[in-house]
Amino acid sequence: MPIAVGVGIIGNLLSICVFARREMIKFCVSILTIVLSLSDILLLITSIFNIVLPAYNHYQFADKSLFWCHFHGYFDLLFASLSGYSMVFISVERWFSVLKPFDKAKYITFKSTITTVIIYIIVSSIVCLWYPLILKFDPYHPDPNLRCRLLEKFRKIFTIFGTINVLFTYIVPFTILGILNSFIIHRLRARQNNSIRSTHSERNSSSIRTRTRQRQNTDRNITFMLITVALAFMLMSFPYQIYWFYLQISQTTSNKTLYTLTQTFRNLNCMINFFLYSATSSLFRRELKEIFHCCYLLSSSKSNSLPNTEQTLLPKxxxxxxxxxxxxxxxxxxxxxxxxxxxxxxxxxxxxxxxxxxxxxxxxxxxxxx
Incomplete structure (x- = not known):
């Protein structure tokens, strides 16, 4: 798990660097993928304090800190929500690109994308605010595991609002992603069949036709990459949803092993996105190579700068x-x-x-x- 968290943070940082490059940032969807990578990084950092360190050091930060007692669950819900709705609006953008390409320029702009990001960040922050209010921190409690605990009078509120929050954070994005990606995949398959027929009937090629085909290939490449990421998000976050609802229905105490396993599976989704980008998108791989090439040139120029400065610093x-x-x-x-x-x-x-x-x-x- 610690290795996965470290690899996930590094991979998401590299993803941000790639999507922020000139060839990628011209697509509105790159803003959403940057927000997705940031939320995944923050979710992985939260898991360090909630899962990794308690599992290895047997040290619960929520039992030692008033702030972390109230906000450890809030941050987890918030960043998971931001990650889920980033995926939703990525799929919405791809839906317009594939099914409504002529309406995309009217609805999907940089201004509307940034406005959408700000809105769902604010909404998610408000929806998750109930969690810090139902916890009590008692540093002098004889049982260390009960120093940060749920107040008994709020137990029913926890069940109601917890269910609403899980629906908002996981089930709603899961459903929207399933519907949108089904439409996108169906249209892409139909378009592929039409393109095969058109290539047999039309052999004459022009520069305009070539540019259009290249633009369509780039768009298809990005679409395939983001569909893969969306499907991975749906599959890897699903076990945690099922386990949470099982606990609420059965009214049993959480099994630490199952809880850690489902959380780990969910956090692996934050790590795997970088590898999915690299495996499914030639454009992403090319921009990533450019970043490494630029870093190599900068390091080599710095190593050669000393002899050059000595040569130029001669007396008059x-x-x-x-x-x-x-x-x-x-x-x-x-x-x-x-x-x-x-x-x-x-x-x-x-x-x-x-x-x-x-x-x-x-x-x-x-x-x-x-």
Whole structure:
């Protein structure tokens, strides 16, 4: 689990870097994928304090901190909700792109996308606010496991609001994703069959037709990538939903092993998105390679910057003398040039070595004058 959390955080950071690049950010859906990666990172960080550290160190942060007692569940619900609705609006954007391409420019703009993100962040923050209000923190309770506990008078409220919150966070996004992606997949299959027929009937190609085909291929590539991510979200978050409803119906205490297992399976969804992007999108892979290539060039330029700075930081007199000597030294085998300059030069001497020799000569001349 700790390895999965670390890999997930690094993978989502790389995903943000890729979707923020010029070739990707021109698509409105990239804003939603960036929000999805951020919410997944925050959800993984929350799982460190709620699952990873308690499992390995037997240290419950909720039993030690007043703040974490009230907000450990709030952050979990909030970031899971943001992740789910990011996936929903990604599928909505793809639905317009595939089924309503001529209406997409009217409804899906950068302004409307950012407004949508702000709205569902605010709504999710409000919907999850009930959770901190039903908990009590008692640092002096003799049982350490009961220092952060649910108040008995709010137990029925917990069941009602918990059910509403699970419906809002998981079931509603799950249902919308299933419906939208079914329409998208059906239309893509029909479009693929039509394109196969058209290629047999039309052999003439033009530059406009080629550009249109390239744009459609890029759009199809992004659609396939995001459908895969949506299906993974649905499958990997489903066990936790089933287990939560089972606990509410049976009114039994939570089994720590099953709870950790379902939570781990849900958090693996946050980790796997980067690998799904890489496996299903050639555009994502190309932009990722560009990032690594840029990092390599930056590191190599920094390593080569020291010799270049030493070469440029020559005294003014040395630069003048260097120019003078570069004009006089034309034949390396001439004894006249050797006696005049006191230096044995070759055609392979670079400017850096020549500058050092000039500095030595100037120092010797100043010592002789003294």
């Amino acid at each position: 007199d040395s630069v003048k003398l260097q120019k003078k000597n570069s004009n006089t030294i034309t034949d390396t085998t001439s004894p006249k040039s050797l006696t005049k300059n006191g230096l044995i030069t070759t055609k392979t001497e670079n400017n850096h070595l020549l500058g050092e020799c000039i500095d030595i000569e100037l120092n010797n001349g100043s010592n002789n004058k003294k």
